[in-house]
Amino acid sequence: MNFSKYQGTGNDFILIDDRAKTFPAHDQPLIERLCHRRFGIGADGLILLQTDADYDFRMVYFNADGAEGSMCGNGGRCIVRFAHDLGLFESETRFIAVDGEHTAVVCEDDIFLKMADVSGIEDRDGLTFLNTGSPHVVQFVDDLESLDVVADGRAIRYDSRFQPGGTNVNFVQVIDDNTLFVRTYERGVEDETYSCGTGVTAVALVAHQQRSMSDPVFIRTLGGNLRISFSPQPNSRFESIYLIGPARRVFVGSITL
Numbered sequence: 001m002n003f004s005k006y007q008g009t010g011n012d013f014i015l016i017d018d019r020a021k022t023f024p025a026h027d028q029p030l031i032e033r034l035c036h037r038r039f040g041i042g043a044d045g046l047i048l049l050q051t052d053a054d055y056d057f058r059m060v061y062f063n064a065d066g067a068e069g070s071m072c073g074n075g076g077r078c079i080v081r082f083a084h085d086l087g088l089f090e091s092e093t094r095f096i097a098v099d100g101e102h103t104a105v106v107c108e109d110d111i112f113l114k115m116a117d118v119s120g121i122e123d124r125d126g127l128t129f130l131n132t133g134s135p136h137v138v139q140f141v142d143d144l145e146s147l148d149v150v151a152d153g154r155a156i157r158y159d160s161r162f163q164p165g166g167t168n169v170n171f172v173q174v175i176d177d178n179t180l181f182v183r184t185y186e187r188g189v190e191d192e193t194y195s196c197g198t199g200v201t202a203v204a205l206v207a208h209q210q211r212s213m214s215d216p217v218f219i220r221t222l223g224g225n226l227r228i229s230f231s232p233q234p235n236s237r238f239e240s241i242y243l244i245g246p247a248r249r250v251f252v253g254s255i256t257l
């Protein structure tokens, strides 16, 4: 079985053209092994591209632990690039994912990915929480460089306030008026990743609400730079949210099952 490897700001994914629906999508140990960085290809997640009668394609996303995940923003940009490389559309596409419809535009290196509308930002006993397709905590810190993201992130990920599903955790340092540095602990990978698309989207919206940051918000991650534009609405609602940044094919190969 053939696969491609893509990365979006260092969040890396195995992409499989599953239009023939032959991939064993319920084999969780197999997906976990393929994502394993010693026993497999190595990736933060695995994404199937399937057909859909009403859209250009369907995105089915699995976390590195093999379980089907919620929406993945960097993976969304990667599957748009993959579909473009497969010749499924020219410059604009419409696809369906676990959190509903997405549109995207390919513009040279960058993919402009429209994210789901956000319906509110909560305060869960002192922690800021919102859902941008995946659940995220956003916490501002003063010194992000020296923070123990894995230990501090894991404590919040398993905190009772976010059970049963748990949450992803983003730590943010303000760099200047419209730039933030973000590091993320990702649920389902159970580690820090180089970047998280739904995570930085959550961060940008919280920065607008709590720090009056205007769009576009520029984000630095360990794996590169992203920007987020959005249209704020009353009651902490946000529409027309775009996650903008690069997504590239790294290599192609075949899996020996």
Ligand SMILES: N[C@H](CCC[C@H](N)C(=O)O)C(=O)O
Pocket: 011, 063, 069, 070, 071, 072, 073, 074, 075, 134, 135, 168, 186, 187, 188, 189, 195, 196, 197, 198, 199
């Ligand atoms: N890396 C992804 C997030 C995956 C979400 C996953 N970790 C979960 O919440 O289950 C992104 O770029 O948005």
